[in-house]
Amino acid sequence: MIIALISDFKNSIKSPDTEEKIDLFIYRPLGFLIAKVANVLKMTPTMLSILGLVCGIMASFYYWDFTNVTALMWGSIYFLLSGIFDSSDGQLARISNQSTKWGLILDGICDSLVIIAIYISCSWPYLKSYGAIYSIIVVAALYMHSYQCAILDFYHREYLYFGYGKIDNDTYWNPSLDDGNVAVERSTNRVDKILNYLRLTWIKKQQFLTTRTDVERKKMRQYLLNANDTQKSMFMQKYKEKNLWLLPYWRLIGVNAHTILIIGFMYLRRFDLYLLAFDIIIFNLIIFIVGNLQRKSDHAFMRELNDSWQID
Numbered sequence: 195m196i197i198a199l200i201s202d203f204k205n206s207i208k209s210p211d212t213e214e215k216i217d218l219f220i221y222r223p224l225g226f227l228i229a230k231v232a233n234v235l236k237m238t239p240t241m242l243s244i245l246g247l248v249c250g251i252m253a254s255f256y257y258w259d260f261t262n263v264t265a266l267m268w269g270s271i272y273f274l275l276s277g278i279f280d281s282s283d284g285q286l287a288r289i290s291n292q293s294t295k296w297g298l299i300l301d302g303i304c305d306s307l308v309i310i311a312i313y314i315s316c317s318w319p320y321l322k323s324y325g326a327i328y329s330i331i332v333v334a335a336l337y338m339h340s341y342q343c344a345i346l347d348f349y350h351r352e353y354l355y356f357g358y359g360k361i362d363n364d365t366y367w368n369p370s371l372d373d374g375n376v377a378v379e380r381s382t383n384r385v386d387k388i389l390n391y392l393r394l395t396w397i398k399k400q401q402f403l404t405t406r407t408d409v410e411r412k413k414m415r416q417y418l419l420n421a422n423d424t425q426k427s428m429f430m431q432k433y434k435e436k437n438l439w440l441l442p443y444w445r446l447i448g449v450n451a452h453t454i455l456i457i458g459f460m461y462l463r464r465f466d467l468y469l470l471a472f473d474i475i476i477f478n479l480i481i482f483i484v485g486n487l488q489r490k491s492d493h494a495f496m497r498e499l500n501d502s503w504q505i506d
Contacts, residue, residue, distance in 0.1 A: 202230070206285035209358050211438055212350045216450050217281070225281030232282065233290050239283040239297050243304045246279030250308025254315035260460060270457045276308055277453060299389050302396065305449075309339060312456065316465040328466070335473035342447040342477050344399035349437075349444050349488070352406075356414055357434045359426060367415070369393075370408040371401055403481060405489040410496055417499070436495045443484045447477045 203226050207213055213222065232242055249272045256269030283301055286292065317332045324331075354366040361367070369377075374394035381387035418429055445451070452472075459468035 202226075202289055206289045208284075208288075208350070208354055211357070211434070211441065212353055214445055214448065214450055221278055221281040222285070224278045225285050228278065228282040229286035229289060232286050237286070239287040239290075239292055240300055242279050242283035242286055243297075243301045246276045246283065247304040247307055249273075249279060250276035250304075251311050253308075254311035257312065257315045257460060258318065260316065260319060260463060260465070266460055269460070273312065273453065273457065277449070280305060280449075299393055303392065305343075306340070309452075310336065313339075316456070316460060317469070320466045324466070331466075331469055331474070335469040338473050338478060339452065341399050341403060342452075342473075342481065343449065344396055345403040345481060346444050346448050348400040348404055349441065352411075353433075353437055353441060356418065357430055357437060359418065359430050361415075361418060368400065368411070369397055370411075371397060372408070373397075403485065405485055405492050410492070413496075414499070432498065433495065436491045440484065440488055440491060443480070443487070446480050446484075451477075 203223070206226050206229060207218075207222050210218070228242065253269045253272035253276060256265045256272065259265040280301070283297075287297060313332055313336055317328065320328050321332075348368055351366045351368050354360045355368070371394075374390070374397040377390040378387060378394055381390050414429075418426060421429060455468055455472055456465070459465050
């Protein structure tokens with residue numbers, strides 16, 4: 195029973211390499227318990243995504259009264275619960291084999307709505323104090339926040355695809371801009387078109403910041419799809435060697451960093467300082483620095499592919 199439960203938990207996470215410590219010890223275990231109960235109750239990942247959205251909205255409601263310590267406490271609890279449900283929907287999808295492209299898009303929409311609600315709620319007092327200029331700062335911070343989350347998601351998915359060889363059904367393949375545009379053009383109804391367009395905006399953000407070209411990625415993909423077991427193993431080992439050390443640096447701009455800092459600065463009553471210092475300055479400096487390191491690592495990896503493995 196315990197062994198089976200541990201096995202189910204391992205299957206519910208994407209990979210140990212792409213998980214942060216706070217995820218492995220808090221979010222994922224709690225999310226797994228919720229996913230197991232939800233599976234018994236025949237709930238879908240979408241239902242858990244919506245519950246996460248509701249918790250996020252509740253957090254924004256309590257954060258509105260940022261001078262009240264009790265309200266801050268409840269706001270922080272609901273904010274963390276939102277993150278736990280955000281973890282559980284993906285875990286339920288994996289253990290129940292319900293993962294779909296639309297589920298991933300809906301999950302992203304719910305995450306975005308939570309962040310927008312939190313930012314508006316936390317920023318409201320400063321809008322009165324600073325005037326219209328602060329609304330521009332909030333919009334800029336939200337925009338940059340979305341880019342930061344997009345590029346971390348990109349490299350996590352790249353690592354799962356190329357480092358772990360999770361190539362079945364292209365679940366973890368990062369589509370190119372061409373792929374995104376084709377999906378929009380081939381949409382069969384209005385809902386599909388809207389969802390595909392939202393997905394395309396996410397792809398554009400990733401493509402704007404990534405150090406990799408579509409030509410390089412497709413070359414790597416083609417090799418991995420055609421490789422025998424020995425070649426595939428060697429490819430994945432080399433990819434991990436070149437990229438694993440960079441993942442912790444990319445995670446400095448991840449959801450957990452944002453969540454911890456937002457909660458901390460709300461207790462300090464300085465959400466305005468968080469926006470300026472982190473969303474607009476520090477996190478973008480991290481992207482610039484880590485992006486340059488990633489570019490050098492990618493070039494070294496591609497040289498080995500072309501020279502040693504002679505990939506056309």
